[in-house]
Amino acid sequence: DQQVKQNSPSLSVQEGRISILNCDYTNSMFDYFLWYKKYPAEGPTFLISISSIKDKNEDGRFTVFLNKSAKHLSLHIVPSQPGDSAVYFCAAPGRYGGSQGNLIFGKGTKLSVKP
Amino acid sequence: NAGVTQTPKFQVLKTGQSMTLQCAQDMNHNSMYWYRQDPGMGLRLIYYSASEGTTDKGEVPNGYNVSRLNKREFSLRLESAAPSQTSVYFCASRDRGGVYNEQFFGPGTRLTVL
Numbered sequence: 001d002q003q004v005k006q007n008s009p010s011l012s013v014q015e016g017r018i019s020i021l022n023c024d025y026t027n028s029m030f031d032y033f034l035w036y037k038k039y040p041a042e043g044p045t046f047l048i049s050i051s052s053i054k055d056k057n058e059d060g061r062f063t064v065f066l067n068k069s070a071k072h073l074s075l076h077i078v079p080s081q082p083g084d085s086a087v088y089f090c091a092a093p094g095r096y097g098g099s100q101g102n103l104i105f106g107k108g109t110k111l112s113v114k115p
Numbered sequence: 116n117a118g119v120t121q122t123p124k125f126q127v128l129k130t131g132q133s134m135t136l137q138c139a140q141d142m143n144h145n146s147m148y149w150y151r152q153d154p155g156m157g158l159r160l161i162y163y164s165a166s167e168g169t170t171d172k173g174e175v176p177n178g179y180n181v182s183r184l185n186k187r188e189f190s191l192r193l194e195s196a197a198p199s200q201t202s203v204y205f206c207a208s209r210d211r212g213g214v215y216n217e218q219f220f221g222p223g224t225r226l227t228v229l
Contacts, residue, residue: 004157009155032215032216034215034216034217041222041223042222042223043119043205043207043220043221043222043223044158044205044220045220046217046218046219049215049217051215089157089158093216094160094174101163101216102148102150102160102163102173102174103158103160103216103218104157105157105158105159106157107155107156107157108157
């Protein structure tokens with residue numbers, strides 16, 4: 001049972017335009033979400049997070065929106081740059097280890113930003 | 116400040132061979148984790164260590180053992196490698212504090228079992 005779903009394996013956008021990456025979840029008890037970015041041959045790096053009590057969090061070109069009624073969150077990148085080309089993972093708290101526990105990851109969306 | 120380091124970067128094993136994947140962090144973090152990532156999949160938790168001296172199973176622990184040698188180091192051992200363990204292995208760590216479970220990842224070990 002996949003609790004965090006990223007249904008788009010890939011996304012291609014033009015440089016300067018907006019990139020929108022989507023994530024759906026099934027567990028209404030998640031109290032926060034994170035987005036990670038991963039370049040080839042590197043480990044994931046933390047990008048941005050959002051608490052379940054908020055509907056928006058912004059950090060520079062990156063904004064995450066949370067729609068709790070739809071159990072949906074999205075990551076907006078504006079404007080998109082070629083260096084944003086990477087795999088983006090949506091993540092939520094896992095059930096192992098309580099507050100020190102793991103993260104549940106979606107399958108990822110590969111973003112390609114074309115010059 | 117190197118963050119989370121992993122060795123080796125690449126490894127090829129034959130079925131039945133054993134090996135240990137090493138992980139170390141220099142951020143004085145309490146919790147450490149081992150994940151595996153398979154093609155088209157998200158990362159899945161193998162084992163974790165909430166603090167020095169403790170280890171617990173995660174989602175996919177079968178075929179693996181771990182050791183939390185000290186606060187810095189957390190190793191993953193494959194006693195008898197199987198082709199199903201071909202994967203990319205990531206070690207991660209986090210501090211005890213903080214609202215969000217922001218974890219810091221190493222660069223990964225790409226393991227192939229023939």
